[in-house]
Amino acid sequence: MMLIRFEETGVIVEVPAAAEFQNALRSAAFDWPVSEVASGVPVSRVVPADGRYVLESPGREPVAASAVEAVCGLIVDVADAVIAEAPARLWLHCGAVEFGGRLVVFPSQSHAGKSTLTARLAAGGHTVLGDDILPLSEDDRQGVALGIAPRLRLPLPSAASAAFNRFVTENTAASDGRYLYLDADCGALAPRGTSREIGAVVLLDRREETPARFSRAGSSETLQTLIRQNFTGDDKAARQLERLHALVARLPCLKLTYSDLEDAVSLLENRFRRWPITTDDLPAGTDVSMVAPQAPVLDGFDADRPFRQAPGIELRQVEGDLFLADANGTGIYHLNAIGTCIWNLLAEPISAREAEAILCQAFPDEPAARISCDTRALFAEMNQAGFIEAAA
Incomplete structure (x- = not known):
C-alpha cells in the first residue's frame, strides 16, 4: 500500500x-x-x-x-x-468538446449517451476536455481540462459504426469488459489545464428510432439542468443561481434529439463548424421541468395554518418559471407556473386551504383534488426547505 x-x-x-x-x-x-x-x-x-x-x-x-x-x-x-x-469555482457534470476553438458542453442527463457521444467526437478528431467533470474559470467563461480520460460503458451501442468500434478497440488504455478508459495516445484528449471559451450548451435527448434534430432549448429547462449538474462546493445557493443564470443568458442553448450516433455527430459538426452560431432557424423545443420536487412529509401538516414568504430569498424568473435561492445556503428551488402563483400569494399570510380555493377559481380546468394535493405538498416542502415561515 x-x-x-x-x-x-x-x-x-x-x-x-x-x-x-x-x-x-x-x-x-x-x-x-x-x-x-x-x-x-x-x-x-x-x-x-x-x-x-x-x-x-x-x-x-x-x-x-x-x-x-x-x-x-x-x-x-x-x-x-x-x-x-475550491468552493468559489463552478464545477459542471458534463461532457466538453472543442469545435472550432470553442467548447460545446453537454450537461449530464441519465442514459443520454454523453460519454459515448464524447468518445465518438474524439474519434472524429475533436479535442475533448472531459466527459464527466468540468471546472470553469474564475469568470465562468472558460472550461478547464482536469486531465481525466473519458470512461465508456460497454458494450457500445449496437448501431455504432465499424470505424468507431475500431477506434475504441485500438485506443483502450484500461478495461474490465464493463468500463474502459480511452488512451491518451488517441490524440484527442486535452492535457491538464487546457482551457477554452464555452460557446454553447447542448442538452441531449436520446430516444429510440427518431431522426436526429436540433431545437432551441428553453432557458428555464437549461437552467434547471445546469442546477442539477452543478457540483459547486460554495454553500451560497443565491450566488450559484446568479452565476448559472448569467451563463445560460449569454450562451446559445440547444437540444439535440437523436437515436443514431453518426447522425448526431453530423448535426453537431455542421452546426458548430464556425462561430458565432445562430439558433434562429431552429424550432422551439418543449420545455420540460427537470427538477423533480422531493416528497414532503405531509403527516401532521396543518392546511389551515397561515404561512408567508421567508425573508432574504433571492429570485430569478425565467420564461414564466421562478427560481428561488436562500442567501444563507438553502438549495436552489424551481417553481412552475402554478407554483409561482402560490409563491406570489405567499407575499401575504395565507394558508394552504385558502390558496387552494383561489387556485381552483384561477385554473377551473384543473381537477380540484389535484390542485389541493399539489398545493399542500408545495407548502409542506417549502416549509421544510426554509423558503416560507409560519405567520401569526
Whole structure:
C-alpha cells in the first residue's frame, strides 16, 4: 500500500502498489500527476482483496470490484475533495468538446449517451476536455481540462459504426469488459489545464428510432439542468443561481434529439463548424421541468395554518418559471407556473386551504383534488426547505 497525493491539490489517497491497479489509475488520470507521500490523512482507501479491490470511503458501501471499477469510484472521491478545496469555482457534470476553438458542453442527463457521444467526437478528431467533470474559470467563461480520460460503458451501442468500434478497440488504455478508459495516445484528449471559451450548451435527448434534430432549448429547462449538474462546493445557493443564470443568458442553448450516433455527430459538426452560431432557424423545443420536487412529509401538516414568504430569498424568473435561492445556503428551488402563483400569494399570510380555493377559481380546468394535493405538498416542502415561515 502507498499514500499518493494528486498534484496541485491537498488530496491524498491510499492505494495498492499492484501493477494492475496502478495501470488503471494512470489510464484514468492520464495527465493528472501524483506523487508518493510519507504521511497524510487519505480521503479514500483502495484495499486489495482476493484479486479484487475494495474502495473504502465515507458514505460508500465497500464492495469488491475490478481495478477499473475501483479507480472509477476513487476518481469520484478525489473530484469531490478537490471541489471542496475550491468552493468559489463552478464545477459542471458534463461532457466538453472543442469545435472550432470553442467548447460545446453537454450537461449530464441519465442514459443520454454523453460519454459515448464524447468518445465518438474524439474519434472524429475533436479535442475533448472531459466527459464527466468540468471546472470553469474564475469568470465562468472558460472550461478547464482536469486531465481525466473519458470512461465508456460497454458494450457500445449496437448501431455504432465499424470505424468507431475500431477506434475504441485500438485506443483502450484500461478495461474490465464493463468500463474502459480511452488512451491518451488517441490524440484527442486535452492535457491538464487546457482551457477554452464555452460557446454553447447542448442538452441531449436520446430516444429510440427518431431522426436526429436540433431545437432551441428553453432557458428555464437549461437552467434547471445546469442546477442539477452543478457540483459547486460554495454553500451560497443565491450566488450559484446568479452565476448559472448569467451563463445560460449569454450562451446559445440547444437540444439535440437523436437515436443514431453518426447522425448526431453530423448535426453537431455542421452546426458548430464556425462561430458565432445562430439558433434562429431552429424550432422551439418543449420545455420540460427537470427538477423533480422531493416528497414532503405531509403527516401532521396543518392546511389551515397561515404561512408567508421567508425573508432574504433571492429570485430569478425565467420564461414564466421562478427560481428561488436562500442567501444563507438553502438549495436552489424551481417553481412552475402554478407554483409561482402560490409563491406570489405567499407575499401575504395565507394558508394552504385558502390558496387552494383561489387556485381552483384561477385554473377551473384543473381537477380540484389535484390542485389541493399539489398545493399542500408545495407548502409542506417549502416549509421544510426554509423558503416560507409560519405567520401569526
